[in-house]
Amino acid sequence: EPEVTQTPSHQVTQMGQEVILRCVPISNHLYFYWYRQILGQKVEFLVSFYNNEISEKSEIFDDQFSVERPDGSNFTLKIRSTKLEDSAMYFCASSTTGYEQYFGPGTRLTVT
Amino acid sequence: AQSVSQHNHHVILSEAASLELGCNYSYGGTVNLFWYVQYPGQHLQLLLKYFSGDPLVKGIKGFEAEFIKSKFSFNLRKPSVQWSDTAEYFCAVNAENTDKLIFGTGTRLQVFP
Numbered sequence: 001e002p003e004v005t006q007t008p009s010h011q012v013t014q015m016g017q018e019v020i021l022r023c024v025p026i027s028n029h030l031y032f033y034w035y036r037q038i039l040g041q042k043v044e045f046l047v048s049f050y051n052n053e054i055s056e057k058s059e060i061f062d063d064q065f066s067v068e069r070p071d072g073s074n075f076t077l078k079i080r081s082t083k084l085e086d087s088a089m090y091f092c093a094s095s096t097t098g099y100e101q102y103f104g105p106g107t108r109l110t111v112t
Numbered sequence: 113a114q115s116v117s118q119h120n121h122h123v124i125l126s127e128a129a130s131l132e133l134g135c136n137y138s139y140g141g142t143v144n145l146f147w148y149v150q151y152p153g154q155h156l157q158l159l160l161k162y163f164s165g166d167p168l169v170k171g172i173k174g175f176e177a178e179f180i181k182s183k184f185s186f187n188l189r190k191p192s193v194q195w196s197d198t199a200e201y202f203c204a205v206n207a208e209n210t211d212k213l214i215f216g217t218g219t220r221l222q223v224f225p
Contacts, residue, residue, distance in 0.1 A: 004155075031211060033212070033213075042215050042217050043156075043213075043215040043218075044215075045214070048212060056210060056211075056212055091155075095211070099161075099163070099206060100146075100158065101158075102158065103148070103156035103157075105154070
């Protein structure tokens with residue numbers, strides 16, 4: 001069964017550094033998403049992406065964040081200058097319809 | 113703003129016990145409803161979904177959920193749990209005109225043999 005994959009599984013970075021989290025969505029899916037979960041808190045929506053542009057973003061998704069689908073298979077989330085409060089589990093998801101979403105295993109980001 | 117509440121944060125059951133996990137949402141319009149499960153060390157997996165039609169939906173592994181519109185609820189049930197059901201369960205909603213999922217805080221289920 002096809003799955004969403006994410007790399008790396010764990011990323012440690014220093015405050016102020018840029019990080020890129022990578023996702024490979026399921027191949028025939030057209031809608032892509034990033035969510036995050038800070039330890040002990042809810043899974044929160046960050047951004048949705050369709051037809052090579054952002055379709056919706058949350059207030060968390062400020063100018064420090066960007067998404068890209070560079071090559072038709074990968075979907076990336078970039079954080080330009082990481083803060084301590086960016087430490088979280090980041091989940092990528094994809095969907096054919098925009099409703100039923102399939103999640104990847106997540107990348108644990110630790111900002112020190 | 114839309115929100116999802118899961119009232120049970122941690123549930124401990126013995127095998128063969130019945131399970132019901134509560135989920136309530138706040139949104140007055142049309143919603144799509146989901147239960148996701150996260151087994152230890154694994155990713156979020158879709159357990160079941162409700163879009164429209166029969167309010168009693170059946171999912172994988174013997175789980176079912178009932179949508180009660182008047183109560184804004186979508187409770188998850190299983191008549192007889194197994195040790196392998198030990199996991200975290202998340203209720204999620206998306207409203208019409210958006211595909212972003214709003215999640216509840218999750219319920220940790222521990223099943224003892």
